[in-house]
Amino acid sequence: TFQVFAIAGLKTLITREIAKDPKLTDKYLVNGSVIVIGSTLFSLVGLFIFMRIMGYDQTPGLYVSLEDIKSGVGWFNAWVNQANTAHIILIVCLGLMPFALASICEAVFQGREQMTYIAYVNGPANIIRIVLILILTINGTSLYPIAILMFVSHVFVMIAEWYFMLRHITVPKLQFDLRFAVQQVKKSLTFLSIDALIAVFASTYLILISKFINEAAVGLFSSATQLVTPLVILYQSIVLSVFPIMCQRFDKDNPSGMKRISNTLLEILLILAIPMTVGVFAFAEWGLVFVYGKEQFAEAGEAVRLMALVVLMQSITAVLGRVLVASMRERVTLRIVAVNLVISLVLGIYFIPRYGIFGAAFASLLAMFVDLAQHYFPVAKMLNGVPLINLSWRPTLAAGIMAAFLYIMKDQNEILTIGLAIGVYFIALAILMIITVGSPQKIRAKYLGTV
Incomplete structure (x- = not known):
């Protein structure tokens, strides 16, 4: 659900507008990226509020006691062993930012009819992700390494897609247009509402x-x-x-x-x-x-x-x-x-x-x-x-x-x-x-x- 708000309904809008006028690629890429950075931060704030309401913040902090370290299990293993819901959610949701930025890239690829770059990145990434999760699950690991893996995979996808964007599509001028961005947000509200209702409908x-x-x-x-x-x-x-x-x-x-x-x-x-x-x-x-x-x-x-x-x-x-x-x-x-x-x-x-x-x-x-x-x-x-x-x-x-x-x-x-x-x-x-x-x-x- 928070992924829906992080993207802010921009993906379909950007795909449609760039398909109609590819000359607007740079404008939508730069302004769309800035917008999703802001919407992702708002989503994370909403997540923290949700966790507090649900009582997930009543858990151990991100620290390891001296006794655990002295026991010889190591800092990381001791931290992993105290897995709790709040930490898992936080780690996974740190991937919202790279996920949102990658989604803007994918919208541009789709609008420019260059979807092969999406396949180049997501195909190997999904295969590697599934294999590693399977290995971790078979070995009886906790949820922490899996959550970290999901975060790292989102970062990898973002970096790879932006590489293809800058190498093969465009190197945009970093010019933020506030008026254009506001228009984007207004247009995307309908798509955001659609995506939010679909997310509720799905469950x-x-x-x-x-x-x-x-x-x-x-x-x-x-x-x-x-x-x-x-x-x-x-x-x-x-x-x-x-x-x-x-x-x-x-x-x-x-x-x-x-x-x-x-x-x-x-x-x-x-x-x-x-x-x-x-x-x-x-x-x-x-x-x-x-x-x-x-x-x-x-x-x-x-x-x-x-x-x-x-x-x-x-x-x-x-x-x-x-x-x-x-x-x-x-x-x-x-x-x-x-x-x-x-x-x-x-x-x-x-x-x-x-x-x-x-x-x-x-x-x-x-x-x-x-x-x-x-x-x-x-x-x-x-x-x-x-x-x-x-x-x-x-x-x-x-x-x-x-x-x-x-x-x-x-x-x-x-x-x-x-x-x-x-x-x-x-x-x-x-x-x-x-x-x-x-x-x-x-x-x-x-x-x-x-x-």
Whole structure:
């Protein structure tokens, strides 16, 4: 949550504005960096106040007693052994500053369509971070070294991304423009509100499950959502990569350019999302047991199926939401997120006490229908229609053929069946594409030529 306030809603704003006018790169980079330094300091002050209210400051100070040092365990080991919540939170949150500054770099990279630099840094950093945390966990270390590792990794990412920025993008003049910065802050408040509401929304069902049921149910619901989370990340990554082009194509007097690129992006995502949804429906219980290694996780199978439908609709709203932002309609997005939060809370309070994790998944599905409608109607009005049926019939028909194949192969080895089903789907889709679109050259022109 404090990361949201540290970035201050600037990331999406900077990406959009630089995509529209790359000449403003230096101005947004310098002023944005100064703003997030200030917002991070405010976030840390808020964190200290929160810790005091929660009583986390009633813990040993950052010192080690003389007796511990004399015992021969060493200063660092003695300090590690007195781990407490306050110190862990403080160490992790020291990473807010490098995280925020790195986020400004990433916004510039995205706006300039140079996302490869983000991958160059975050790919190795995430791999190293996971490996080291795994090693520390296996060796039974306390949380202190892990917290320090997280802080160091944020610093590394910041330094590496700024290196690429200064080496390959721009060496900005260090000129702070107070009036421009104030305008930035005003524009970013809507995005900050959106991010804050999304952060609250993300934990709504987990909090309600914990309150009305128990922690075991929280674990089951988390396992259901985590199984489909990679799909969400995939869809969001694809949309994010095209977002700068959407910003460039926006013309309030002529929406045809935005309509072409959004329709193409929607169809590409549906080509991926529809068969994945069918696959999750077919292998929900098996996937849970395969990933988590325990049979009791299969109890979340029905919840996973409902969450797969939620993710399918999210693949659509991800595109429509970016259309709204690229079209300078972020206030509509803010209204949508606020309504979603209220509806999710009401539905969760009603369904979770009665139906447990299935009720949470069902509430999420109903809320997602409302979310889709809220996105669809303003975008359809702006673009003179969003032809979802026309965009989805080919992948739906191909996925139906794949579903029939899965039914025939239901008693066979799951991994082999999944591999063959993927082949069946893409062969069926290719045949449909050739029949309805034409030669491979025409297919390539239809989907890649638009972007």
